[in-house]
Amino acid sequence: MGLFSKFIAKIKGENSFTPADWQELESELLASDIGPTLTRSLLESARRVKSENAQEALKQTLTSHLSTQSRASIANPDGMTVVMVVGVNGTGKTTSVAKLASRIKNSGSSVVVAAGDTFRAAAVEQLQTWGTRINVTVVSGKPNGDPASVAFDAAKRAAQSQAQFLIIDTAGRLHNKSDLMDELEKVKRVVEKISPVNEVLLTIDATTGQNGMAQAKLFSESVNVTGIILTKLDGSARGGIALAIENELNIPIKWIGTGESESDFSAFDAGEYIEGLLT
Amino acid sequence: MFDSLSARFTSAFSSLRSRGKISAADLDSTYAEIKQALLESDVALEVVEAFIAEVSEKSNQALSTIQSGSNQANAIFDVVNSSLVEILGGAARRVRFSKNPPTVIMLAGLQGAGKTTLAGKLAKFYADQGNTPLLVAADLQRPNAVTQLQVVGESINVPVFAPEPGNGVGDPVKTAKAGVEFAKSKQYNMVIVDTAGRLGIDADLMKEASDIRDAVKPDEILFVVDAMIGQDAVRTSQAFLNGVGFDGVVLTKLDGDARGGAALSIASLTKRPIMFASTGEKLSDFDIFYPERMASRILGMGDVATLAEQAKKAFDSDKSAKLEAKFASGEDFTLEDFLDQLSAMSKMGSMSKLMGMLPGGGQMKQLTKGANFDESEIVRTKAIIQSMTPRERQEPKVLNGSRRARIALGAGLKVSDVNNLVDRFSAAQKMMRQIRNGGVPAGMAGMGMPAMAPKPANIPPKKKSKSGNPAKRALEESQ
Numbered sequence A: 001m002g003l004f005s006k007f008i009a010k011i012k013g014e015n016s017f018t019p020a021d022w023q024e025l026e027s028e029l030l031a032s033d034i035g036p037t038l039t040r041s042l043l044e045s046a047r048r049v050k051s052e053n054a055q056e057a058l059k060q061t062l063t064s065h066l067s068t069q070s071r072a073s074i075a076n077p078d079g080m081t082v083v084m085v086v087g088v089n090g091t092g093k094t095t096s097v098a099k100l101a102s103r104i105k106n107s108g109s110s111v112v113v114a115a116g117d118t119f120r121a122a123a124v125e126q127l128q129t130w131g132t133r134i135n136v137t138v139v140s141g142k143p144n145g146d147p148a149s150v151a152f153d154a155a156k157r158a159a160q161s162q163a164q165f166l167i168i169d170t171a172g173r174l175h176n177k178s179d180l181m182d183e184l185e186k187v188k189r190v191v192e193k194i195s196p197v198n199e200v201l202l203t204i205d206a207t208t209g210q211n212g213m214a215q216a217k218l219f220s221e222s223v224n225v226t227g228i229i230l231t232k233l234d235g236s237a238r239g240g241i242a243l244a245i246e247n248e249l250n251i252p253i254k255w256i257g258t259g260e261s262e263s264d265f266s267a268f269d270a271g272e273y274i275e276g277l278l279t
Numbered sequence B: 001m002f003d004s005l006s007a008r009f010t011s012a013f014s015s016l017r018s019r020g021k022i023s024a025a026d027l028d029s030t031y032a033e034i035k036q037a038l039l040e041s042d043v044a045l046e047v048v049e050a051f052i053a054e055v056s057e058k059s060n061q062a063l064s065t066i067q068s069g070s071n072q073a074n075a076i077f078d079v080v081n082s083s084l085v086e087i088l089g090g091a092a093r094r095v096r097f098s099k100n101p102p103t104v105i106m107l108a109g110l111q112g113a114g115k116t117t118l119a120g121k122l123a124k125f126y127a128d129q130g131n132t133p134l135l136v137a138a139d140l141q142r143p144n145a146v147t148q149l150q151v152v153g154e155s156i157n158v159p160v161f162a163p164e165p166g167n168g169v170g171d172p173v174k175t176a177k178a179g180v181e182f183a184k185s186k187q188y189n190m191v192i193v194d195t196a197g198r199l200g201i202d203a204d205l206m207k208e209a210s211d212i213r214d215a216v217k218p219d220e221i222l223f224v225v226d227a228m229i230g231q232d233a234v235r236t237s238q239a240f241l242n243g244v245g246f247d248g249v250v251l252t253k254l255d256g257d258a259r260g261g262a263a264l265s266i267a268s269l270t271k272r273p274i275m276f277a278s279t280g281e282k283l284s285d286f287d288i289f290y291p292e293r294m295a296s297r298i299l300g301m302g303d304v305a306t307l308a309e310q311a312k313k314a315f316d317s318d319k320s321a322k323l324e325a326k327f328a329s330g331e332d333f334t335l336e337d338f339l340d341q342l343s344a345m346s347k348m349g350s351m352s353k354l355m356g357m358l359p360g361g362g363q364m365k366q367l368t369k370g371a372n373f374d375e376s377e378i379v380r381t382k383a384i385i386q387s388m389t390p391r392e393r394q395e396p397k398v399l400n401g402s403r404r405a406r407i408a409l410g411a412g413l414k415v416s417d418v419n420n421l422v423d424r425f426s427a428a429q430k431m432m433r434q435i436r437n438g439g440v441p442a443g444m445a446g447m448g449m450p451a452m453a454p455k456p457a458n459i460p461p462k463k464k465s466k467s468g469n470p471a472k473r474a475l476e477e478s479q
């Protein structure tokens, strides 16, 4: 039985949650990675819940912590839409770039992808393999070359070929490395000489714990993140840190990744996510 | 990593230390602090609760025999520290080499954890010690995982067994088995099998992993886990333990600022030692995992041994030699040296990594909010030391109240800032002294710190060492 149903069943039957039940709710909330602070405030709200509408009230309480920003994709109304995908190492940027490109292509728009990770071993080849698989043009430069110049060339070529979308893959980087964050800012700046970057998507791995908050903070400070791709939600992790990020930084989750193939990608659904946090 | 934990411990303990006599209420609030800190650091709730229960029971026992307040604080500190060390895996174990080579190491873990990179790091680490590793590309799933391993192998001159193109083509079980046979026939003494990332709940892929295991009969299965992982560490590590089994754990991406509480959860729940630390994207960013160092870092004591290694790199060799000689001759590590180190380290890139190792550094870093290292903290610390007289820098024990007030005024900071720096520094200095004298500092029983534990009077000249990397050297010496 899911915790929601348990919560409501217990309340109906005994008219109060026993201390053990409260403890269980607390551990469920903590186990979702929303963090001890948000857990505490959610528990306080839950205690004020009246018996009959417990389930709704608990969901509403969780929902009230979501971002108020729009979850719609930001597009460039007159010209090419440029999307950058950023994040710490191994979170699923390259896979998400491919998934997003595939989705755009299937909706009938033209899309070019830039292999902006010139650093990691075979990162370019990985994206090229994806390009072949989903039939999308991948622009790449020399290994260990300057990522900003690859992105610049790609932007130029995409603009020339009148592509409707350009998606830029970037190398994984830890947010606490200021030289790498500077490099990322430079990529964005240089691309903007050709066309404004409309959307910066941060990949957050659903298994990430409280460090996700620092990731979101520092990537936002550096390149102004406009949305989150919450990846690897097909695993046992619930991705609660994203709720904490929405709550604290007001950055909306826009997409979720649920597997390793290009179709394992969906627009974020708040209701499903909230239910998933507690089951 | 563990920055905030370190900061909380530091503040919990300095408030205890300043108390004359510790009351039950003091204890409760200290444990509450520790609990909150551990949760914020991603330690699993069940582990946190067990830890607090263990620590409070042990310290109650210890306290019953100790009267004075500051000794009591030390006793609690010792209990917390030694319990942490115990959970983090006790003495680090090294890889078991097979009596019939090749020694087979199999890597397993979630997607993106850092397995392929680690395969390269292990190969380099062991090749540098004279072994002949072979890398086996048994991730035939992820796009260009095979190419990635080939690029990695080439960069360190280690051959890669990759008969299959991957990208969905080829059988990983057969490939792994063939790899081991190939190694046998060509007399490689070590095989490192890279496998695809997989989810704990993916039964098919877990079965594949156990099939690979049965095919290659590894001497060591290493579970590779990202230090940034949260509460899911519990489920995932259990799933890998049940699904494929593992003998040791490798924590990756420790160059980040994740607090890494998952290390405590995994070690405590699976009882497997954390064996290695992966600390960057370069193949040399790799070290043996030292539970004692990590515990002392959690406790805000500063990871002096690692700091000394890093500082050695930052210092010009002249200064480095002088510091070593000084240390060997029994002279104290002074605030002057500390200032020198700070200046030397300012030249290095990864300040935030180093800060966590400084005594009280975790707390300092916390003050800067966020993960980005704020250069002004170095400036503040330098300002404090620079406001001291030469004598005060050499002998911090002369720092009485009025001197501290003067220094605070000179540095434009609060007296508590000065106190904090001096407290942490003295603790570290005392610890170094004990290590040098061959003793084990209180509460650090079993502490490894090989780089800092040469025989008292003579440190072997640098040139005689086989490896420039102190961790490697330690390993060589232990073999």
Ligand SMILES: Nc1nc2c(ncn2[C@@H]2O[C@H](COP(=O)(O)OP(=O)(O)OP(=O)(O)O)[C@@H](O)[C@H]2O)c(=O)[nH]1
Residues within 6 Å of the ligand: A087, A088, A089, A090, A091, A092, A093, A094, A095, A096, A117, A120, A123, A170, A171, A172, A173, A203, A231, A232, A233, A234, A235, A256, A257, A258, A259, A260, A264, B111, B112, B142, B197, B199
């Ligand atoms: N199960 C699952 N695996 C995923 C998902 N997204 C990505 N992956 C896997 O995670 C691993 C890393 O994905 P990448 O796309 O290479 O990650 P990245 O962020 O580009 O990595 P770096 O460029 O090395 O920083 C690969 O094995 C992917 O197949 C997801 O939603 N679910």
Ligand SMILES: Nc1nc2c(ncn2[C@@H]2O[C@H](COP(=O)(O)OP(=O)(O)OP(=O)(O)O)[C@@H](O)[C@H]2O)c(=O)[nH]1
Residues within 6 Å of the ligand: A089, A090, A120, A172, A174, B109, B110, B111, B112, B113, B114, B115, B116, B117, B118, B139, B142, B145, B195, B196, B197, B198, B252, B253, B254, B255, B256, B278, B279, B280, B281, B285
């Ligand atoms: N900063 C940092 N990055 C690391 C470390 N270890 C690995 N990485 C990076 O993390 C990303 C993923 O590493 P991989 O070695 O490809 O991970 P993997 O577990 O083999 O991934 P899959 O095969 O897709 O499951 C890459 O960008 C690596 O460069 C580390 O210790 N520190």
Ligand SMILES: [Mg+2]
Residues within 6 Å of the ligand: A093, A094, A095, A117, A123, A169, A170, A171, A172
């Ligand atoms: Mg990538």
Ligand SMILES: [Mg+2]
Residues within 6 Å of the ligand: B115, B116, B117, B139, B142, B145, B194, B195, B196, B197
């Ligand atoms: Mg791999």
